[in-house]
Amino acid sequence: MSALVIAEHDNKSLRRATLHAVTAAAALGGEVDVLVAGKEAGAVAQQATKVKGVRKVLHADDAAYAHGLAENLAPLVVAQAGAYSHLLATATTFGKNLMPRVAALLDVAQLSDISQVVSPDTFVRPTYAGNAMATVQSLDQKRVITVRATAFEPAAAEGGAGAVEAIGSKGDSGKTRFVKAELAQSGRPELTSARIIVSGGRAMQSGDNFKLIEAVADRLGAGVGASRAAVDSGFVPNDYQVGQTGKVVAPDLYIAVGISGAIQHLAGMKDSKVIAAINKDAEAPIFQVADYGLVADLFKALPELAAELDKQGLSKTKPST
Amino acid sequence: MKVMVAVKRTIDANVKVRVKADGTGVETANVKMAMNPFCEIAVEEAVRLREANVATEVVAVSAGPQAVQETLRSALAIGADRAIHVQTDALLQPLGIAKLLKAVAAKEQPRLIILGKQAIDDDNNQTGQMLAALLDWPQATFASKLKIEGDSAEVVREVDGGLETLAVSLPCVMTTDLRLNEPRYASLPNIMKAKKKPIDALTPEQLGVDVSPRLKVLKVEEPTKRKGGVKVADVAELVTKLRSEAKVIG
Numbered sequence: 001m002s003a004l005v006i007a008e009h010d011n012k013s014l015r016r017a018t019l020h021a022v023t024a025a026a027a028l029g030g031e032v033d034v035l036v037a038g039k040e041a042g043a044v045a046q047q048a049t050k051v052k053g054v055r056k057v058l059h060a061d062d063a064a065y066a067h068g069l070a071e072n073l074a075p076l077v078v079a080q081a082g083a084y085s086h087l088l089a090t091a092t093t094f095g096k097n098l099m100p101r102v103a104a105l106l107d108v109a110q111l112s113d114i115s116q117v118v119s120p121d122t123f124v125r126p127t128y129a130g131n132a133m134a135t136v137q138s139l140d141q142k143r144v145i146t147v148r149a150t151a152f153e154p155a156a157a158e159g160g161a162g163a164v165e166a167i168g169s170k171g172d173s174g175k176t177r178f179v180k181a182e183l184a185q186s187g188r189p190e191l192t193s194a195r196i197i198v199s200g201g202r203a204m205q206s207g208d209n210f211k212l213i214e215a216v217a218d219r220l221g222a223g224v225g226a227s228r229a230a231v232d233s234g235f236v237p238n239d240y241q242v243g244q245t246g247k248v249v250a251p252d253l254y255i256a257v258g259i260s261g262a263i264q265h266l267a268g269m270k271d272s273k274v275i276a277a278i279n280k281d282a283e284a285p286i287f288q289v290a291d292y293g294l295v296a297d298l299f300k301a302l303p304e305l306a307a308e309l310d311k312q313g314l315s316k317t318k319p320s321t
Numbered sequence: 322m323k324v325m326v327a328v329k330r331t332i333d334a335n336v337k338v339r340v341k342a343d344g345t346g347v348e349t350a351n352v353k354m355a356m357n358p359f360c361e362i363a364v365e366e367a368v369r370l371r372e373a374n375v376a377t378e379v380v381a382v383s384a385g386p387q388a389v390q391e392t393l394r395s396a397l398a399i400g401a402d403r404a405i406h407v408q409t410d411a412l413l414q415p416l417g418i419a420k421l422l423k424a425v426a427a428k429e430q431p432r433l434i435i436l437g438k439q440a441i442d443d444d445n446n447q448t449g450q451m452l453a454a455l456l457d458w459p460q461a462t463f464a465s466k467l468k469i470e471g472d473s474a475e476v477v478r479e480v481d482g483g484l485e486t487l488a489v490s491l492p493c494v495m496t497t498d499l500r501l502n503e504p505r506y507a508s509l510p511n512i513m514k515a516k517k518k519p520i521d522a523l524t525p526e527q528l529g530v531d532v533s534p535r536l537k538v539l540k541v542e543e544p545t546k547r548k549g550g551v552k553v554a555d556v557a558e559l560v561t562k563l564r565s566e567a568k569v570i571g
Contacts, residue, residue, distance in 0.1 A: 069487075070450065071459050093480040097462045100415070100450035109416050109535035112445045122539065127443050128338040132347050135539040175459035175493075179475065179486035192481075196569070220570060228499065238465065238479045238500060244444070245499060247481070253569040263337070270547055274567045276559060282552075291550035291567065294559050304556040312560055314571050 001030035001120060003086040004058070006077060007048055008094045011041040011066060014048055016193050017090040019154035022051055024147040025088050026155065027117040031055045033084070034162070037076055039066035049162035052155050057162050062169035067178035068094055074101040075170040081106055081142065085120070091146035092192075103144035110144045111136060115151035129244040129267035149192055150250035150271055184239055186224070191242065194223030196253045199242055199269075202229035203258025203280065203298060210236055212302040213257060219306060219315035225249065225269075227259045243268035258298045261286030278302075322469075322491075324367040324376040325431035326401065327422055327452075328360040328383045330392040331442045344540040356392045359437025361399070362497040365504040366467060367435050368400035375469050378402050380429055384421050386410050390520055397515035398507035404520040405429075409532065411525070417532030419451035424528035426456060431492065433474070438463050438496040449496035459489040463498040 003025035008015040018034070025032045032053050036045040037060040045059040058080060064072040077098075081087060087102060089095030091113045103110040115133070116124035122137045123145070191197060198217040200210055210224070217224045225247070226240040242249055244267035254272035259265060261277075261284055269275070270289055277290035278301050287293040294301060309315045332338060332347070333355040339348045356364075370376035381396035383389040384407035393404040407421050426434060439446035453460035461467075461476035465484070468475045469491075478485045479498045507515070525532050553559045564571045 067485075070462075071453075074454060093463060093478075096446050097450065097460070100447035101454040101460065103447070104416060104419060104451035104454035107416070109414060110445070110447050110451075111536070112447060126544070127541070128332075128347060129441065129444065130544055131338045132340050132541050133544050134541050137537045137539055139535050139537060173459070175490045176461075177488040179488050181480075181482070181486070182484045183482040232499065237483060238498075239481060239483045244441070245439070253563065253567070270544075274563070274569045275547075276563060278559075287552070288549045289547045292559055292562055293550065293552045294556065295552065296556070301556055305560070308556050308560045309570075312564065312571075314560070314564065 001028065001085045002083065003028050003030060003032050003088055004080060004084040005032060005034045006087070006089040006095070006098065007034050007036045007044065008068070008090065008092060009036065009038060009041060009044040011038045012043060014044050016154060017092050017149055019051060019157060020149040020152045021088045021090040021147045022053060022155035023152040024114065024117060024145070025086065026053045028086055028120050030085065033058060035077065035080060037065040037073055039063045045164050049164060050158050050160050052159040054160045054162040057164045058167045059164050060167050060169050062171070064169060064172035069176050069178065070098045070101045071173040071176045072170070073098055074105055077102045078105045079170055080167065086143045086145060088145045088147055090149050095146045099144050099146050106142055106144065108140040108142050108144055109138060110146070111138060112146050113148045114145055115148045129264055130270065131263065148248060150248055184237060188217065189221070189223045191223045191225055191247050191249050194249070194251050196220045196222035197225050197249055197251045198222050198255045198257065199225035199227065199259060200230055200235070200257050201227040201259030202233060204230055204235055207235040212299070215306045216302055216309070218317050219309045221316045227262070227265045256286050256290070257302065259286055260284045261289065322376050322432040323378045323380065323429060324370055325380050325382060325426060325429055325434045326363050326367045326396065327434065327436045327448070328364060328381055328392050328396050329357045329437070329440045330354055330383065330385060330389045331357045331440050334358050334441055340541055340543045344542060346538070346541050354388070356395045357437050357440045359439060359497050361504040362499070362501050363435040363437050364396045364399045364401060365502050366497060369502065370469065371400070380405060380431065382407070382422060382425050384409060384413055384418055393520055394515050395507065397518045398512045399505065400511070403518055406520050406522050407525060407528065408522050409525050411532050412534050413532055414534050414536055415445050415447035415451055416535060417530070418448050419455055420530045421525060421528060421532065422452050423455045424530050425523070433491060434494045436494065436496050438498055449494050453494035456494070459493045461487055461489050461493060462496045464495050465498050465500045467495065467501070
């Protein structure tokens with residue numbers, strides 16, 4: 001039994017998300033290899049060899065793999081699949097886009113977003129926005145899996161001694177062309193790996209008011225998130241969204257500000273270690289899951305919070321606002 | 322250009338789901354059902370393409386028991402021209418559904434197939450990608466903007482770091498994200514009109530598709546519940562608790 005983890009990267013460095021899938025793969029009990037397909041992504045392949053528990057890194061180098069297009073990657077994964085009992089990727093937009101295409105080409109089912117490995121053929125996965133946990137057994141010989149990052153610790157990025165093996169390219173499908181990417185550059189920690197997250201909801205009223213959230217987040221070295229309502233209202237971009245259909249996060253501390261606590265939002269953050277909520281409405285459902293609740297007007301509470309962090313000497317950065 | 326849209330009947334998004342006491346699944350008896358919200362966005366997008374004279378016909382497809390015809394009627398009320406019901410009481414899983422849709426696409430020859438990115442019941446997020454693989458078509462998943470230009474489509478996708486734009490050749494499969502559009506409410510006249518639109522019935526056998534499940538659900542449980550904690554009086558107490566009691570800051 002052996003598992004192949006499909007690496008996610010930007011041709012320069014391995015995305016941390018992949019380390020969670022390595023841990024899930026190791027939990028299966030067999031060997032773990034990693035596939036790095038990219039354009040001049042040798043550095044990523046080298047980095048993957050150092051991940052603890054990795055036996056071998058398959059490295060395919062072709063311009064066709066520069067942007068992680070599923071149409072080009074799927075045939076490459078399928079060509080390598082013969083040697084593996086399990087094919088895994090983290091359930092990021094990259095993994096969610098690619099793996100079902102791989103599964104269908106192999107004529108096998110996919111297990112999406114697993115949160116636990118019970119045995120090599122049986123897994124637990126959330127359904128109904130995390131309101132029902134299903135234990136599912138695969139009846140196929142080969143298992144294609146996406147992994148919920150927050151349910152598996154990241155594998156150590158150092159300490160491994162894998163070997164790189166170059167593999168041939170399957171070329172370009174010619175059907176899909178990457179045009180451009182508009183990626184957020186905030187300098188704040190990424191939501192899926194942030195230790196603290198401060199999120200704002202509809203009650204923030206405008207994108208401009210998110211400065212109040214940012215002022216607190218920057219003092220704590222935190223990531224900034226948002227509810228679907230705030231994203232749909234155009235206050236902040238889509239990549240801020242925490243929830244069933246956005247990002248699933250599990251930081252040490254999640255501060256929900258002006259978020260009522262819709263089921264779909266809770267699905268994305270209820271595994272946080274500690275939840276604090278600030279909301280004007282004492283009956284808001286968010287208080288049913290919050291460890292610490294403060295009933296207050298956020299426009300008053302957020303500046304106070306920033307000032308209090310300064311006062312208690314807890315601010316990481318010198319406040320600009 | 323013909324556009325095909327796949328729709329799924331799910332528990333209504335506003336219903337609080339309850340796990341059955343015997344652990345076999347979730348309670349669906351006497352529970353309000355509706356079209357999966359992402360599928361509504363898919364139908365809306367297809368209808369807008371027809372209204373903009375980009376699409377000539379919109380065909381809605383669903384698979385499942387007799388009751389899915391209600392969902393197809395909803396699609397017709399939004400504005401789909403006709404519907405196809407793949408009738409079966411079998412347990413359907415994404416790979417089987419993708420095979421059914423492939424077989425329907427072979428008959429219908431659409432240039433574009435739109436699906437929701439995921440259904441809010443099983444949260445699988447698979448069928449569109451699987452269908453694209455089986456058809457050997459390109460896939461534009463998690464779309465927030467679509468522009469058809471001749472023989473290709475330019476699609477903006479919602480990805481983890483922000484947005485990505487792809488140009489895909491037609492025919493293609495697209496799956497919808499939340500911000501692609503805001504589905505209209507079907508008007509009463511359109512609901513009445515929808516009752517007269519045709520729904521053709523097919524079976525998996527007629528389509529030559531084996532839909533046998535590949536996954537077996539062993540049990541379904543409630544997640545471990547989080548308990549509410551304490552209310553704090555003011556910001557100072559909140560910070561103090563987070564620092565000295567929870568020890569998550571400082």
